[in-house]
Amino acid sequence: GDSVTQTEGPVTVSESESLIINCTYSATSIAYPNLFWYVRYPGEGLQLLLKVITAGQKGSSRGFEATYNKETTSFHLQKASVQESDSAVYYCALGDPPSGSWQLIFGSGTQLTVMP
């Protein structure tokens, strides 16, 4: 079945350092899935950080970027300089719009702590 694998946490970095959280997907039944990054801040629900629906395109939000790479089936999340306020859990997810399926497939989440 379809699946998402991402960097196992927890990840700890210092403020102003760069960050990469790896995400790879397996979409055996989906030719061109939609790809998402969600973020969950402490005490809150998940919220969409960015999404990309076209292979080769890059999405960006709040200083984070992710590029949809169909060749390597990857959608890594990067930020050049993290802030303490970026401490949260990050989830990679995929979905299949052409089939009309309701389902989003989520990775297990990566807990990020940014030290001041």
Add this chain to the structure above:
Amino acid sequence: EAAVTQSPRNKVTVTGGNVTLSCRQTNSHNYMYWYRQDTGHGLRLIHYSYGAGNLQIGDVPDGYKATRTTQEDFFLLLELASPSQTSLYFCASSERGGAREQYFGPGTRLTVL
């Protein structure tokens, strides 16, 4: 702005207990979802609904019932709670299905002793 609320935020019960988790969305969305989140797992879909009175089975439905009473309200029922159902539960809504953006509530942490 999209709003999904859940209650209670925390719940402790005993094995065999009866638990109802509530979710309300004020987005006028058709689709609503119940997920559970466990360490080492992604969010796993329990049940979902695309309108009042409708219920669809997700990936991990065993031990759970759900009911969508109105467009706004979606309930998750555990009639004989077991320790394996200790988890963090999220409710979400979306305007349409088909892998569109989902809006999540803050979660309910359930502990079954």
